[in-house]
Amino acid sequence: MSRARKPDPKLTALQESGTLNPHAQEVRDEAFIAGDFFDARDLVQVRYEMLRRVRTEGQTIAEVAARFGISRPTFYKVQADFDREGLAGLLPDKRGPRGAHKLTAEVLHFIEEARAAEGGLSTNELLDRIAAKFGLNVHRRTVERALRREPKKKRQ
Template identity: 45%
Template sequence: MTQSAGKQSVLKEFRALNPRPGAVIDEDFAACPFLDPQDVVQVKYEMVRRVRVDNVSVAQATAAFGFCRQSFYAIAAALDAGGPAALVPGKPGPKGPRKLTEEVMAFVEQMKAGDAALRSQQLARAVHREFGITVHPRSVEKALARRREPRSTEVPDHR
């Protein structure tokens, strides 16, 4: 495996692989091997830096880095709020429960409190009757287990 293929693999693993590296036409990215158009975090950071430090217009920067103006302002706000780590794209997909919402889980827990012998299959049927939502019994089990887990307020150290 080549070094660039290895880096590309790592960038992809950490969701930092730029899906459109060809859109980055900034001269410095072409001239400097340190600057990598495949690294979306670096591309976003450099775009904001060009505007704020080098006094390049937002229109020029977005054109050179392959983003639209609206994206620039969202990226700049994310950088201000969370630093460079905030420039890593989030995980795709749903961000929370779609079916087993807080309201549904409160209902499930209330039923379970009234009869601890209720099985997940019975709870799933009760959810269907009450809310018209079809859920798998295993999903009910997992959701109940997550709610029983103590929530840590400590930030994990990822060194």
């Protein structure tokens, strides 16, 4: 019987933080292959070392990009992100939509009017009305977040 391997704590940490290099196998730089300090799975470390090789060691972008398994445009994006944000720029961007993309201004206006006309509408009733009028399948939490963002009306 084979023993179950212990989980790698660094791998787990990289996965949880979103900094696991999805292309670690493409890093062919000698320091990452031979040594114990450099870890090709660590995306931030790989990006920093790429920039350092070009800036302090004077290596060309083309050769560094080839050794680190990325394209030159990707290198330029990493460099621009680092110049703009410092070390935080080396972190991967969050994936997915950046906001409530289904709730257009028209849908939000509809929600506002429906709530003004019938103050006690539940979220589920709003969802049904949005689906009927706009043909949109919106998640309940999306509507709840939009309602929280809506500025409170001042009492007169």
